Amino acid sequence: MTQATVMNLTTQDSFKVAKGAPQVIIRLVGGDDDAVRAVNSLAKRGLRALGVARTKAGTLEEYELVGMISLIDPPRPDSAETIRRCNTMGVDVKMITGDQQIIAKEVAHRLGMGRVILDANHLVDEDKSEEEITDHCIRADGFAQVIPEHKHKVVELLQKRGILVGMTGDGVNDAPALKKANVGIAVHGCTDAARSAADIVLLAPGLSTIVDGLMTSRAIFQRMRSYALYRITSTVHFLMFFFCITIAEKWTMKPILLILICILNDAATLVISVDNAKISAHPDKWRIGQLIFLSVVLGALLTGLSFGHYFVAKNVFNVTKDQLEAIMYLHISSAPHFVIFSTRLSGYFWENMPSPIFFIAVMGTQVFAMLICVYGVIVGEPIGWIWGIAVIGISLVYFIFLDFVKVYIFKNWTFEFTARAWPSKTRKEKLIARRAREIQQKRVWISIDKVRQVGLQIKALEALKA
The missing domain is CATH 1.20.5 (Single alpha-helices involved in coiled-coils or other helix-helix interfaces)
Known part of the structure; x- marks a missing residue:
């Protein structure tokens, strides 16, 4: 509430004027049922009210109501669409406002949010435990009549439940909550205090940039997971196969071919950064146990296929030493490279097509490896088109089998599964x-x-x- 004293310089008469929140002004004048009804009527239409009162004639202590000024503070034009898109991406949006509860409910309705709006007094209710207050915070769609301490309290309570909290704001009173949040976002036109407290500052008007940031971050996460899964799988495959085959058969591959395998693998993995990553519908989380387990399974299955190629080519078809080396080189170059199309996604490989650059780069390494083996360049002795097509075809069929294995593990790897498979007191x-x-x-x-x-x-x- 703000007060001022007005004096008539001619008559020396004076009176006081006060303006502020309607509930404060109504309390100042001793109550007014008509004013309360007017404020509620405005609030139902999403309009804020500003109360104005002045002292009665002959006194500077007793106030009378002058009237209510209606104000409109509309949401940003893109707010409703931004909230809808955030919800579809698994991000729960809560509104925090200093407006009255009834105004907050109307604004929430316009934005397509739920209308479970709590009064900020619930956050400091001494009759309730912190656990109960936290439950209310999680269930609420928003909070009304808040002050800066309340905003900080909401963020703190949600974080204690292990929830990652992002906070948007533009004013000085938002700075404590922006600093406390896991991700503080200062919107366009914010104050210096909000800008210094935030982790991210939006340079464009509106909130839609937040959704763009979410999509970009999830795309980066998917590419990182794809790279890690492929790299660990191929490493397990190479180490297991060459270690076992060297000990069991005393067989080795020419250094030049090993160098080619490394170069072609790196060429294929570099283009993951420009792949069409599938944006997940829910927040992502690193599951290291799942990643390592799946990589070891895929690597072991690829190792089994490599042994199959080796023994069939050597013992069944009785190929020469140079041809065996070329066949194994082509297989080790092709099989893991097909798997990279599977590690891009947690679902089936056909659910999201790769980018043209990614596809051309990976398939280009396959064509290069096949040509040098078919025509005997570098490898020593040509294997011909029949062997070349056979090796590539088997790798392709086996890749489809590995994709089904991957999907099965992703679908069945849950916290309940790990708690039962590796039971511990903490997991239970x-x-x-x-x-x-x-x-x-x-x-x-x-x-x-x-x-x-x-x-x-x-x-x-x-x-x-x-």
Whole structure:
């Protein structure tokens, strides 16, 4: 509330004027039911109100209401679409505002958000435990009548539950929460305090840039995971095969061919950075155990295929030493390179097509390896087109089999699976706590859905009456 004293210099008469939040001004004048109804009527339309009062004639202590000024503070034009896109990407959006609760509900409705808006006093309710307050924060769609301390409190409570929190703001009062959040985002036109406290500063107006950032970060994550999975798989394959075959058969490959394998592998993996990464519908998380387990399985299966090529070519078809070396070189160059098309995705390889540059680069290494083996360049003795097509064809069929293995592991690798496969006290406790939260959350969402349905029915009845 702001107050000022006005004096008439001619008559020396003076009076005080006050303006501020409607509830404060109404309390200042001793209450006014008509004013309360007017404020509520404005709030239902998403309009803010500013109360104005002045002292009565002959006194500087007793105030009377002058009126209410309606103000509109519309959401940014792209806010509704940004919130919708964030929700589809698995990001829960909560609104934090200093407006009245009824205004916050109307704004949330316009933005397509839920209307479970809590008064900020719930955050400092001494009758409730911190656990209960945190549950309310998680379930709420927004908070009304907040002050800077409340914003910081919301971020802190959510983080204690292990939730990664991003916070947007533009003012000085947003700085503490921006600093506390895992990712503080200062919007376009923010104050210096908000800019210094934030991790990211948006240079373009609106909030849609946040979604672009989410998509870019998830694409980068997918490429990193694809590279790690392919690199570990190929390394396991090379080490297991060459170590075992050297000990068992005393067989080695020419150094020039080993160098070619390394060069072609690097050429294929470099273009992962320009691949068409599939954006996940939910936040990503590094699962190191899953990554290593899958890499070892794929590497072991590739090793088995390599041994099959070696013994069949040597013992069944009785190829020469140079031809055997060329066949094994072509196989080791082609089989892992086909697998790179599988490691791009957690689903089936055909669900998302690779970029043209990625496809050309990988297939180019295949063509190069096949030609030098078919015509005997570098490898010593040509193997002919029949062997070349046979090796590539077997690698292609085996790649499809490995893709199904990969999908099966991705689908069945869950926290429950790891807790049962490698039981420990910590995992069991986490599993019990997770199941309890899931049951409680399910009950809560059922209750919230019922409340929303009742709210829609009430709104429909009010519309009919109008």
